[in-house]
Amino acid sequence: MEPVDIVLTKETFEVLASGTRLDILKTLNRRKMTITELAANLGLAKSTIHHHLQKLADAGFVAAGEDGHAWVYYALTPEGRALLQPSGGARIRIILTAGLASLAGGVCALAAYLTAPVREGPAHPLAGGGGIPVPEGAPVELLVAGVALVLIGGCLAAYACIRRRNTCGAGEAT
Secondary structure, X not given: OOOOOOOOOHHHHHHHOOHHHHHHHHHHHHOOEOHHHHHHHHOOOHHHHHHHHHHHHHHOOEEEXXXXXXXXXXXXXXXXXXXXXXXXXXXXXXXXXXXXXXXXXXXXXXXHHHHOXXXXXXXXXXXXXXXXXXXXXXXXXXXHHHHHXXXXXXXXXXXXXXXXXXXXXXXXXX
């Protein structure tokens, strides 16, 4: 199945802002249904379901299919399916983006830690004052956060690359 691009407009967001319409989309994701079946599954009146289906159909997420029977079955369009089941490529891009953002944040944290100026201030071990100068640098938490973000980012980016390679390899084999 070819990935479908969904154009998100103000009208699209208004259609998707309804919990009932989202429930209808999720229910139709399982199989095509009539208004009566949807009303029974969701515990709503048929007129309410009809109203919401009309809005979803106008937005292009649901289509009515007449297969020669007395009943009209509603099913998700490719755009409706893409809302509920983003393609594997979209998931990989999201994981890769998160990994690269983590890597960038980790590198920035490490750079901030390594380039922080070192100041010398007196240590006051006793209440009477005095003491020897102790260098004060960047907080150690910055180092820990930087290393953690680099490791997490590296793992996510590697995972995304492996998934992408496996997805491409599986696509070529079929």
